[in-house]
Amino acid sequence: MHDLPALRRRGFLTAVGTTAALGVLGLAGCADSTDDPSDGSGSDSGTPRRGGRLRAAFAGGGASETLDPHLASLFADAARAKALYDKLADYGADLSAQPRLAEKWEANKALDRWQVTLRRATFHNGKAVTAEDVLYSYRRIADPDQAFRAKASLEPIDLDASRATGTHGIEFVLKRPTAEFPNILAAFGAYIVPADATDFDSEPVGSGPFRFVSFTPGRSALFRRYDDYWEGAPHLDEIEFVVANEESARVNALLGGQVEYAHELNPTTARAHEGKGQIEIVRLRNSAMQGFAMKTDRAPFDDKRVREAFFLIADRQELVDGALSGAGVVGNDLFGKGYEYYAADLPQRAQDLDRAKALLKQAGAENLKVTLDTSAVAAGFTEAAGIFRDQAAKAGVTIDVKMGSKDSYWSDILDSGTICCYRSGAMPIEAHISQRLLTDSTTNATKWHHKDFDALYQQAQSTKDKTERTAVYERMQRRLYTEGGFLVWGFADWILGTARNVKGVEAKAPANSLDWARFDKVWLA
Incomplete structure (x- = not known):
């Protein structure tokens, strides 16, 4: 989902740099839920059990819903697509690419040709997953007449020149050196479908x-365990996805026993x-960047x-406590806290109103007045705008909050305005840079x-040695920390709820990573 600007309310995924912003998820649960035998089952709930149907409630898209994995938004x-399909790779807890249908990958010295070897896997009709299926899937996604989510992510690949090197081998020819090519394989929506599907x-x-x-758009989808799955058959017999657009409906269904899993709960519900x-309340840490985007032009x-x-005006803890109800951690004006390549050694920025006033005076911007664009489009946006308005007033800055x-x-x-509330879900730091911070980036909000x-x-993309590449990414982040346009004040938890008999879930990865919505790893105790 590289074309969404941010994790949106009502279920929108976080894109990695298209017209909005998306990332990687992981199904989570309480850390001690797998060894709590007090659920009345009389069994050791740490031992996986086979069988049963788990019902999962999500916000849906109405009658226009589709199971086309390349259209997932x-x-x-995304959860339904993950249950039915695989990608060549997916994002781990630190947003680094992890092999899935691709067993391994290897680059040439110039980083513009990559050889990918597929693992032995089969489709549900018993046919083997082959290189031709991969090339068909990627060429379908790249169709210029279609609006598939992963299209922008696949742009570096020359699909006309790329070819199968055997039943389970593919040589990808790239338009330019791309050290982070595995991120492309893990791109949101880059699912592999059978050739000619x-x-x-x-x-x-x-x-x-x-x-x-079965599938009824806007209502439900029912899937059954695939016993020949390459990573091992799921514990569950069936997974049923049901649509409940309002958070209150999802919570009430969970409390009433109509579902065992409720996606996207708010912090107030979690505290209650x-x-x-x-x-059980599940918190996926560091799932959504929260901040303000200042137009640097x-x-x-x-x-x-x-x-x-403005960096120094922000009281980040107050913003986390007030706008996120404490369900998150403070940010440091950089994207991707805890992710691969994150510049964690930079000092944590704190509020310094005296220094902020001095800088404004130097810039001839005393008694500054600005309009801050916000909207109820995402949780915490209007609250953050109000809190920051009050913080700015202490530095002599007047902020007019404009509701969109x-x-x-x-x-x-x-494109409009000068400063706005901004939010993004998880994605690799490299993708955040390429899609939002380069001169030709399509979603360059700052x-x-x-x-x-x-x-x-x-x-960085031309540097094969990872240590040297890391040093380049650190230089870029230091520049952004000093003078960039993203004021990143926090990282929000993504909150889920489960019935107490739902086991095998993890809470170690951000939303949109490999371990989010891993219903194949869950069981009912």
Whole structure:
């Protein structure tokens, strides 16, 4: 989902740099839930059990829903796609690419040709997954007449020149050196379908852990265990996805026993039920970046002293406590806390109103007045705007909070205004840079246009040694920390709820990573 601007309310995934913003998920649960035998089953709940149907409630997309994995845009779509299909790779807890259908990959010295070897896996119809299926899938995604989510991610691949080197081998020819090529294999929506597949709703065939049984758009989807899944058959007999668009409906269904899993709960709900014994609350840490995007190409934020002043105006803990109800951690004006390549050694920035005032005075911006765009499009946006307005007033800055439409907010704020509320789900730091911070990036909300910065990105992509590449990414992040346009004040938890008899879930990975929605690893105790 590299074309969404952020994790959105009502289930939108976090994109890795398209028109909005998405990332990688992981099904989670309480850390001690797998060894708590007090669920009345009389068995050791740490030992997986086979059988049963788990019902999972998600916000849905109405009658227009589809099981086409290349069109997935909602969390419900992504969870269903993960159950039915596989990708060549997926993102681990630190957002590094982990092998899935691709057993291994290897680059040439120039990093512009990659040899990928497929593992032995089969589709639900018993046919082997082959190189031709991969090439068909990628060429379908790249169709210029279609709007598939992973299209932008696959752009570096020359699919006309790429070829099968055997039943289970593919040589990918790239348009330029790409050290982070495995991230492309893990791209959101880059699922592998059988060659020539066109019907995805009446009887879709994938290679995932569950096989299709039935689907009613906007209502439910039922899948059954695939016994020949390459990673081992799921413990569950069946997984049923049910649509409940309102958070209250999902919570009530969970409390009433109509479902065993409820996706996307708010912090207030979590606090009300956490530790009370009726349901389990699961927190996926570092799942959504929260911040403000300052337009660096226009006044007043074309002056880096003003941007630094705003960095110093922010009381990050107050924003986390107030806008996220404490369900998150403070940020440090960089994307990807805890992810691969994150510059964790930079000092944590704290509020310094005296320094902020001095910088504004130097910039001739005393008594500054700015309009902050926000919307109810995402949880915490309006609250964050109000809190930051009050913080800025202490530095002599007047902020006028402007409420935007939920329907057009993401498209509106990409080009208009000077500062806006911004949010993004998990994605690799490399993808965040390439899709949002290069001169030609399509979702460059901060209008960060610097040719020397572009050159550093190309240097990183042309550097085979990971230690040397890490050093380049650190240089880029130091530059952004000093004078970038993203004021990243926090990272929000993504909150799930499960019945107490749901076991085998993890809470170690951000939303949108490999271990999110891993219903093949879950069982009912």
